[in-house]
Amino acid sequence: MAEIVVHQDKIPDISAVADLCPFGAIEVSDGSVVINAGCKMCRLCVKNGPPGAFEFVKERRVTVDKDLWKGIAVYLDQTDGAIHPVSLELLGKARELAGKVGHPVIALLAGTKMGQAADEMLHYGIDKLYLYEHALLEHFRIEPYTAVFEDFIKRCQPAVVLVGGTAIGRSLAPRVAARFRTGLTADCTFLDIQKNTDLDQIRPAFGGNIMAHIRTPHNRPQFATVRYKIFSAPERIAVASGEIIRVKLDAALLASKIETLSSSRKAPVRNIEDADVLVVAGQGIQRVENMALLTELAEKLGGMVGGTRPVIEAGWLEPRRQIGLSGRTVKPKLLIACGVSGSVQFAAGMNGADKIVAINIDPDAPIFKIAHTAIVGDVCEILPSLLEKINAGEVA
Amino acid sequence: MKIIVCIKQVPGTTQVDIDAETGVLKRDGVEAKINPYDLYALETALRLKADYPGASVTAITMGPPQAMQSLREALMMGVDDVVLVSDRRFAGADVLATAHTLSQAMMLMDDWGTGLIVCGQQTTDGDTAQVGPEIAEFLGIPHAANVTAIQEFSAEALVAKVDLPTTEEIIRIPLPCLVCVNKDIYTPRLPSYTLKKASRDRKIRTVTLDDLPDSDPAHYGLNGSPTQVVWVFPPEHHVEHERWKGSTEELAAQLYDYLRSEKFLA
Numbered sequence: 001m002a003e004i005v006v007h008q009d010k011i012p013d014i015s016a017v018a019d020l021c022p023f024g025a026i027e028v029s030d031g032s033v034v035i036n037a038g039c040k041m042c043r044l045c046v047k048n049g050p051p052g053a054f055e056f057v058k059e060r061r062v063t064v065d066k067d068l069w070k071g072i073a074v075y076l077d078q079t080d081g082a083i084h085p086v087s088l089e090l091l092g093k094a095r096e097l098a099g100k101v102g103h104p105v106i107a108l109l110a111g112t113k114m115g116q117a118a119d120e121m122l123h124y125g126i127d128k129l130y131l132y133e134h135a136l137l138e139h140f141r142i143e144p145y146t147a148v149f150e151d152f153i154k155r156c157q158p159a160v161v162l163v164g165g166t167a168i169g170r171s172l173a174p175r176v177a178a179r180f181r182t183g184l185t186a187d188c189t190f191l192d193i194q195k196n197t198d199l200d201q202i203r204p205a206f207g208g209n210i211m212a213h214i215r216t217p218h219n220r221p222q223f224a225t226v227r228y229k230i231f232s233a234p235e236r237i238a239v240a241s242g243e244i245i246r247v248k249l250d251a252a253l254l255a256s257k258i259e260t261l262s263s264s265r266k267a268p269v270r271n272i273e274d275a276d277v278l279v280v281a282g283q284g285i286q287r288v289e290n291m292a293l294l295t296e297l298a299e300k301l302g303g304m305v306g307g308t309r310p311v312i313e314a315g316w317l318e319p320r321r322q323i324g325l326s327g328r329t330v331k332p333k334l335l336i337a338c339g340v341s342g343s344v345q346f347a348a349g350m351n352g353a354d355k356i357v358a359i360n361i362d363p364d365a366p367i368f369k370i371a372h373t374a375i376v377g378d379v380c381e382i383l384p385s386l387l388e389k390i391n392a393g394e395v396a
Numbered sequence: 397m398k399i400i401v402c403i404k405q406v407p408g409t410t411q412v413d414i415d416a417e418t419g420v421l422k423r424d425g426v427e428a429k430i431n432p433y434d435l436y437a438l439e440t441a442l443r444l445k446a447d448y449p450g451a452s453v454t455a456i457t458m459g460p461p462q463a464m465q466s467l468r469e470a471l472m473m474g475v476d477d478v479v480l481v482s483d484r485r486f487a488g489a490d491v492l493a494t495a496h497t498l499s500q501a502m503m504l505m506d507d508w509g510t511g512l513i514v515c516g517q518q519t520t521d522g523d524t525a526q527v528g529p530e531i532a533e534f535l536g537i538p539h540a541a542n543v544t545a546i547q548e549f550s551a552e553a554l555v556a557k558v559d560l561p562t563t564e565e566i567i568r569i570p571l572p573c574l575v576c577v578n579k580d581i582y583t584p585r586l587p588s589y590t591l592k593k594a595s596r597d598r599k600i601r602t603v604t605l606d607d608l609p610d611s612d613p614a615h616y617g618l619n620g621s622p623t624q625v626v627w628v629f630p631p632e633h634h635v636e637h638e639r640w641k642g643s644t645e646e647l648a649a650q651l652y653d654y655l656r657s658e659k660f661l662a
Contacts, residue, residue, distance in 0.1 A: 025460065038460035041488030041618045042625060079562045140560060143538055166561045171541035174526035178495060178533035183622030186524035210628050219622040258538055259568040261555065266564055277660060301660050334660055374639040377647045385648035390661065
């Protein structure tokens, strides 16, 4: 049984040890130091505490035979026949991981009338695409889709399963992972793979203030979800390659009492994730009236307007324009941050942008740590002046 | 009709600093609170109860003893019963172990198999949004995530609006089932002082590992967790910076030239 054992005699100063634990799990009770149920086994007390005071006792665990699990699998997220672009990004990453361990890239596609979409997917470096088609898969319903995924995993035994962090992926991936009693790390921002096929799953924690490096060392498959725009989309390969394997499942396996009563397409909106240029409003723009300046600049640059959380909460922009850990992740060619202080949570949603220009009156604003171009000045004055020049330039 | 709501106590703030040398996490000592997303789950449950005579709402949480405070807040919002699931042996639990623990504790409740379980979308500390679907899998019941509205509710089924990537759908899902409700599904009510007084001396039941149907410690806590944190480190900032200073006019001119030379402007 893994646990942290406290050796009281090695603790010279009881009053100091509680601070070792960021989770508040170290307590002093009746003159002894005890660890309570808040312990997350991060083992920082073992590392930083008085020598020998906290001892990590490893457990003996059953590990699967990793040689039996081969393949880097990607779930192709589709609605109405359209494959979500995050799936392409995952195919690119899968190809990279597969290359390191000599595994094939396999994909799962489920739905109805998916033939054309499946053919198109063969331009993205898939070795085997498993296509599950049935009328019962017309709309996403959790039970039939989980059944399909289960069959796919039993059939292919992949080492790794990558799922896009869409509304569907975030509902489906955990259910399947639980079915196989295996691990799933959500919203990874970095993936790598060890020679023994252990997946390195790295993601931000504590609001982006720290990065956590996670592994699933004893179980297979290793599930990870990744949000859109974290990885780059691969190039489409002109010549298709790979094979499509059609799997016909018995209707009984796809049975579910969930009924889709209606399905309506949401009005197509331009997403900020798709914009090449983003002009971002922070609280420093001071008044909602100044949003017009950003809107105009975005228009001139062929981009869109985004906002930080305070700006969205103030109602100056709709929620779908929020950038950050609890908003969207963006990776534009150019991001101009206007009056944005640059909290860690905001940075986590945009620090992958190619060029970051930040305008802020405060020379010590945290945004300047991640900006390529730091402009120390009053955005409410700079923008009108800039727009004047742009307009004058157009006329000339 | 039993409605169970899963809640979690989370840190009051996620402001953490990490010492790059020692890897020590320094956390601001701000009070813990109910995960804000769970307030929407609680509100959903309380509204459904209002429309269904005889329904009762139970809030359940897995956590250290201080999580009891979140249960007290749930009582102040109007839930009928609360359960704390707490044991040192649950320490270090990842999503799978947490979902297993909670589903085991739910199996101890009367009528758990006939009702509805409501979860919030995600937590502000873990952010995974996985525990709800995993609980449903362990209990062998269907689930629906991304629920933005509940249109009908009966002992047989629930009709809900769900928000999917490109579509909005209305589904009918039979009970027993689990739903994960989105933020803004309703406006959560505030705790009531009257309920606070009424529940102040209420004893809260604690469920430990020994109470659970599956009493094998290997299935809980760190041992029951397939994912493990192997390391934590501060995020890196490798950026080449250029800092501009000057008058408004100078800066605007410099920015205009920059945008033109980088071909963002003609």
